[in-house]
Amino acid sequence: MTEKTAKKRHNMRDVARYAGVSVATVSRVVSGASSVADTTQARVRSAIDALNFVPSAAARVINSGRSYMVGALVPTLDHAIFSRFLDALERELADHGFSLVVATTHDDPDREARRAQDLLNLGVEGFVVSGLSHSDAFGDLIARYKTPVIATSYFDPSSPLVTVGYDNGAAALRALDHLVEMGHETIAVLSGPMRDNDRTRAxxxxxxxxxxxxxxxxxxxxxxxxxxxxxxxxxxxxxxxAILCLSDVIAQGAMNGLRRLDVRVPEDMSVVGVDDLPSSQSIWPPLSSVHLPVTRMGTCAAERLARWIETGERARPLELETRMVARSTVRSLDGRAREP
Amino acid sequence: MTEKTAKKRHNMRDVARYAGVSVATVSRVVSGASSVADTTQARVRSAIDALNFVPSAAARVINSGRSYMVGALVPTLDHAIFSRFLDALERELADHGFSLVVATTHDDPDREARRAQDLLNLGVEGFVVSGLSHSDAFGDLIARYKTPVIATSYFDPSSPLVTVGYDNGAAALRALDHLVEMGHETIAVLSGPMRDNDRTRAxxxxxxxxxxxxxxxxxxxxxxxxxxxxxxxxxxxxxxxAILCLSDVIAQGAMNGLRRLDVRVPEDMSVVGVDDLPSSQSIWPPLSSVHLPVTRMGTCAAERLARWIETGERARPLELETRMVARSTVRSLDGRAREP
DNA sequence: GATCATCGTGTAACTAGTTACATCTGGCCC
DNA sequence: GGGCCAGATGTAACTAGTTACACGATGATC
Structure with a gap:
């Protein structure tokens, strides 16, 4: 109420002046580290309350060099597989004292590079990305900033990026093995768009x-x-x-199509997917699918990235196991063809 | 390679020294605003490249007072309704030059307040939250920081928070009206947990x-x-x-239960939900549901919050319409009871 | 009673970048 | 040749908070 009614937010100098102490003392009270006399402490605290003082995050970042933010670059948030993953990632990161900034790429490498630049400008200390293929611009960016990056949904120990994920080829083979074990011999494979999606390609x-x-x-x-x-x-x-779908969304679509054609699942046709989305359990018949450990992937990626940032030691890649969840596939009647 | 091999990141002073100019000149080259001679500019640019200089985000924030971040506090990321919303929110915010920091509350008001404090420490300029009920700690926080907040998934013009959302009561009544129009008279209502969820309560x-x-x-x-x-x-x-479920997840669960009891949907029992999740179209039979405009809600919330932050003028609440999407409900046979 | 350690506090120099103001140089006009 | 203006550049004071160091005042020990 004195001379600075115009200025909205008060800073440490204001508090120091109000309490009749130096900025150093205010800083000590706020950080709580050093010893400050009880009476002084009380005076500073009441000044803080009176002036509604809140320390500036940016100033603290400038001194510590730490922002405690990591960025996630994902194709979309509107897909159960990514939202599961991000939920686990966010939770674990929060436990390590990091906040998660998300940016969507919509499978566009250029957009990914632009959004990565935005996040670096914000000061993120690390990245979590999906898959291995990224634009050169992105590569330059992380090389220049020396930013820790964990690539997920893919396991490849020979990649220049540190991967935390699963073997996509093996996941597809698990679905195939399951169908073969069930006696299926002639199998259709349905895949979605592969451009800009190295998981599907693998x-x-x-x-x-x-x-x-x-x-x-x-x-x-x-x-x-x-x-x-x-x-x-x-x-x-x-x-x-049998129809082997390389994602559950495709499998669910295929099952709808079969229903329209009066082809019974699984009696006339077995269908398996890859992803094991939560919704695949609630459809009828429940979809057999290869479970991808996205929750663990989120937790492990967060853990490794946090440790990498804290210690400066490059994280090591981690392979997580997929597993076949049989729900509605049935034994083929010795290769007998469907009735036409 | 001279005296500062230990220091990892170079700053403007380093660049200035390397190029033989003052920091002010480097700043002018980087910001591009003022006029700098072409030869000097070239010299500074090559110094920037040589030293791999990248300007510090925090220092810029300290000067501009702007962080270009907004925080979203949502119960969970692992639910289609929130991930749809956040996808739209993130996209629109990016178009306005803002980045989205997400934090999950898991429907715990205390956790929400703690995560809000974390995000404020990061320097977010505004919040998007779910629903109207929040802890006192959260209220104190936003009052003290005078942070713009948009409350979503709820419309209430009389709330102290600015709401962008729909009328949850009206949404439930839409489902009821639909069933009544179809001739149903005795209707069971299934609701999930209501503690800490004001949408369900409404x-x-x-x-x-x-x-x-x-x-x-x-x-x-x-x-x-x-x-x-x-x-x-x-x-x-x-x-x-008929069964009126207050969310699609419950409705899908109920449909599974009915199938197990050999009650046919919709011939023996009509089921409607509220949410209109994407998966509700791919189940069988497709679920009738009240569509919640979460994508538009994300876009509008982002737009309003961005404008509020830029102009300082409090945003105005906005009501979005819900609509009944009939897919598999059928006319009741004049209240005839099911066979036992 | 002198010496030393300790506690509380202030001063000032940092962190990185922006910017108002001052200064210098050169060209142009009278 | 003096005066004036504009463009280019440097100086230094800002933004907010942290922290090494110094100083003074106690209290304890010899």
Whole structure:
């Protein structure tokens, strides 16, 4: 109420003047580290209350060189697999004293690089990204800033990035093995868009390396639109008894398409997915799927990134296991073809 | 490579010394505002490249007083309704030059207050929160910092917080009206946990104010566990022909329970939800639900918060419309009771 | 009673970058 | 050739908070 009514936020100098002490003393009271006499302490505290003083985060950052923020660059927030992952990531990071800044890339490498620059300008101390393929601009950025980065949803110990994730090829093979064990011989593989998605590419690559199986590959549009592609798939080969979908969203779309064609799942056709989304349990029939350990991945990525930032020691890659969750797939009747 | 090999990050003074100019000149080159001779500019730029100089975000914040960050406090990231919302929020905020810092509260008001303090320490310029009920600590915090806050998922023009959302009571009544129009007279209402969730409370309150209807209220556990509660619901009154679930997750659980009891949906029992999750379209039968405009809510909340921060003028509350999406509900056969 | 240690506190120099003001140089006009 | 203006650049004082060091006042020990 004196001379500075215009200025909204008070700083330490104001508090010091009000309490009749030096800024150093105020700083000591606020940080609580050094010893300050009880009477002085009380005087400073009442000054802080009177002036509604709150210390500036930026000034503290400037001195400590620490921002306690990490950035997550994900394709989208609107997908159960990423939101699960981020939920675990955020929780673990909070336990380590870090805050999470999220930015969406929408699978656009240029946008990823731009958003990464934004986050670096904010002062993030590390990144969590999805997959291995990133633009050169992004690579330059992290090399220049020497920022710790953990790449997730992918495990590759030979990558220049530190990966915490699973073997996407192995995950796809788990689904295939399950179908083969169930006696299925002619299997259709449905994959979504592969451009800018190295996880899907790795899954397809692994399946294509299995010459023993009669696999038929189909590219389908993402989401529920996959349901319309199912008719083409069945017409292309009547011997198909199982559909292997490289994501649960595609699998759910395929199941809708089969229902429309009056093909019963699993009696007439087995369907498996990859992701094991929560919703895959609540549909009917419950979808068999390869479970991806995204919650653990979030926890482990957070832990490793936090340690990397604190110690300066590059984290080590970590492989997490996927597992097949059989729910509604059934034994093929010895390769007997569907009724047309 | 000279005397400061230990120091990792170079600052403007280093660049100035290297280029043989003053810090002011470097600052001018970096900000690009004032006029600097071409030759000097080139010299400074090569110094910047040579030293791998990147300006400190915190120092800029300290001078501008701006952090260009906003915080979102949500119950969880692992729920389709919040991740949709945050996806839209993040996208719109990015267009306004803001970054989004997320923190999860897990419906714990104390945790919310703690995380809010963390975010304020980071220097966020505004908040997006869910619902109206928050701890006193949170209220004190935002009052003290005079931080702009937008409360979402709720519309209440009389609230001290600025709300951008929908009328939760009206949303529940939309579901009820739909069932009544379809001729249903005896309706069970399933609600999840209400403690610390004012959205659910508002929905229940609105339904309880409808004395004309024979509504039977049941509290059920969240998630798929809801499927086990369905048997009790049906046994408590055999005349029930429709189940109104206050969230889609509960509705999906209820549909699973009905399937186990061999009650056909919708022939024997109509089910409606509230949320209209993406997964509600891909289940069978597709779930009728009240659509909540969460994507628009994210966009509008971001827009209003950004404007509030930029102009200092308190945003105005905004009501968004919900709408009934009928997918699998059917006309009741004149209140005929189910076969036991 | 002198010496030393300790506690409380202030001074001032840091952290990194911005910017108002001063200064210097050169070109142009009269 | 003096005066004037503009462009380019430096100086130093800001932004807010931390902290090494110094100083003075106690109290305890010899």
């Amino acid at each position: 899954r397809v690559r692994a399946l294509k390396r299995q010459p023993a199986q009669a696999l038929q590959f189909h590219d389908v549009p993402m989401g529920l639109a996959a349901s319309e592609s199912v008719e083409d798939v069945l017409q292309s080969d009547p011997r198909v008894t | 929905r229940v309150r609105a339904l309880k104010r409808q004395p004309a209807q024979a509504l039977q209220f049941h509290d059920v556990p969240m998630g798929l566990a809801a499927s086990e509660s369905v048997e009790d619901v049906l046994q408590s009154d055999p005349r029930v022909t």
